[in-house]
Amino acid sequence: MADTVETAPDMRTEIAGIRMKNPVMVASGTFGYGPEYADLVDLNRLGAIVVKGICAEPWGGNDVPRMVEVRGGLLNAIGLQGPGVDGFVKTYMPFLRQFDTPVLVNIWGRDEAEYEEVAARFDDVPGIAGLELNISCPNIKEGGIAFGTDLTMASDLIRRVRKRTRLPLIPKLAPNVPHVGRFAKAAQEAGADAISLINTLPAMVIDIETRRPVLANKVGGLSGPAVHPVAVKQVWEAAQAVSIPIIGMGGIETAEDALEFVIAGATAVAVGTANFTDPTTVTRVIDGMVTYLKRHGLSSITELVGSIRD
């Protein structure tokens, strides 16, 4: 008895000054802009909401098919369709401000100047807790992953955007680099307040009857349980390279999946693809993490962060 904690463990956490009631967020692009899932999920229970990627003006994205299921996951090539800064703020911010849940906006640009512009335009929008800087989308030629896989480009971009915003800045790193720790460290040195990883892994599916790629964009990004061990390894490596907090994501379906990220060094986690499979995933993960903390006699989730043993 002495070793078990009777009171509910403390799930509160903080990323770059953003206070969250628990460490479980939803991943960009898998939860729309908020209202879409509101009938099915209590948005007040989420640690934070990260909305779909936004660039300066409305953007059409790729042709269809944009998604295909594979064993253990899916490929998407949405191509960052979105309403642009003004469209997003006007249509969705009044809705999002009603909830007691921090809102992070995922931003991207076709070149450095657009990234800077988007960051600057969000700077004085009320109700936005932070910016997740997408430098790792595999689905657009302009920008995206080109920045995320080149150390110099990544760090220049982060430095430039840093100067244009007072909001917490959270670069989202690409998983497909040989030394993610170097990127994490470069991001920290360029002024990042936290790091998100992983984005999807570049991937491809071919229809052997037609001999054509299944996705209109030919290639897409792999997400879901298949990427989970890859993501855990990248988070673990990044955590050793930096002192800023890490948001871990990739293939979380259960509390156990999320806890691996926390033990590897993530301060918070995000659920992506699993929202499609089961919209109750986030709440199940939160509840399961609480159960785990109780079972291990831990009074706070923060005690578990980076607690990996040799």
Next chain:
Amino acid sequence: MQIEQAKVKSHTLVGGDYRELVLSAPHTAGAARPGQFVHLRVPRLDGSVLRRPFSIYRARDGQLSILYKTVGRGTEAMEAMAVGDRVDLIGPLGNGFPVEAAGNSPLLVAGGYGVAPLSFLAEELAPTRGTVFIGGGAARDILCVGDFESMGWEVRITTEDGSLGEQGLVTAAVDGWLAAHPDATPVLYACGPEGLLRAVGERGVAASHTAWLSLDKHMGCGIGACLACVQKIRGEDGSVAWKRVCCDGPVFEAAEVEWDG
């Protein structure tokens, strides 16, 4: 829209590769309108992250049914579902067919499993009746004929191999009907493969008849969040934009659908 833990009440082979799955799902069944669909999590489908969308075929007394064709891994796994099994579904989803604007003699055009939501529509349209064109590859693809006959509809069957009804494409039969009724101004409703929808849509637009088409697109979330299921749609101001088939559709008016690009 809600998540419901439905229970399998019956599961029967209705011919060919088609099965009817009857589920006890009071919330979804109570709210369902023709043309809406459910997003099913297929039980025991290892390594699957996506649900599968199916049109609602019937909805009454707390039960709903779907009529599905086995075409791949998910539908194959569905064949093993047994009475009493639990099925996680989200529904009812989508906008559905507008029933108010059907006029007094609607034409329904169905291809394959596309007949399922149109049978539900005919039920809702009663006492209004009209003509239904049911097309398929062969006799085994022709379903629900009895549903329409019992409601007093004129049923026109076409098969590509001629094994039932007239031989040829269902759209040829529609052309025949339109030519024989030059003064008619029917409202058309169609559900089936994209080729059929385009052909029906073109005829509707050419003859200035309203044609409601239920589109079929690969889906992720099914509720509007992922932007996987989009179709180019022309707005009232003439501008073309992607709309989400899962929640802005699946039913669109033919004149607003931009097929190419």
